[in-house]
Amino acid sequence: MLIALNKPYGVLCQFTDADGRATLADYIVQKGVYAAGRLDQDSEGLLLLTDDGTLAHRLTDPRHKQPKTYLAQVDGAITDEAIAALRRGVMLKDGPTLPAGAEHATEPDWLWPRDPPVRFRKAIPTSWLRITLHEGRNRQVRRMTAAVGFPTLRLIRERIGRYALDGLAPGETRLLLP
Incomplete structure (x- = not known):
């Protein structure tokens, strides 16, 4: 089952x-x-x-390298440089990550509201990215986005393999x- x-x-x-x-x-x-x-x-x-x-x-x-794809809402307007760093792999305290699939994304129209809502700060925008990992370390997406300067505010896993x-x-x- x-x-x-x-x-x-x-x-x-x-x-x-x-x-x-x-x-x-x-x-x-x-x-x-x-x-x-x-x-x-x-x-x-x-x-x-x-x-x-x-x-x-x-x-x-x-x-078995089952790819896992996530939508991440991050603090700030994520840059092309940060996306490129995620694609190369970043250094974490427990060592370098494998390269990740990473791209800019928009908030999907199918996304449900979160309870409680993600914090809102008028002076600091948020942005979305889609990231695909081939490894599964503890809190890896959150640690990777923080390592490139854009902490994760909301994380939704969209896909595991097929x-x-x-x-x-x-x-x-x-x-x-x-």
Whole structure:
């Protein structure tokens, strides 16, 4: 079984929480599935869940290089130089990243409002970029955009390999063919 979930902002990528915070159990009714990968509590978008260990390994193991594509809203008007640096790969505290696919993007018309909204500052614009990674370090997109001078304010995963959000609203699920 393979399930796509549009993980809402603020939901933990686990099924239980001793502090009573929102978890996957609030959205997934199927038993015996687990997340194939993670999204931070403050990230949104596509999360795949499965009961198939081999499939989970294929989706998450870096050796299989499943591309993961994200939309990132960043603080400031991102420059061509910053995009070029992301494409080359940037140096993080845990070493250099692989080159990423990176391009300017516009806020999509299908994007849902976030609760709470992203902070608004009249004097500082925000901009959007689409970034595709072939590795999956902890908070990697956020660390990469910060390294090039444009901290991430909002992060939505659109795609993992051939699987995409494709119109799922936050909290909605869809059964997929593996």
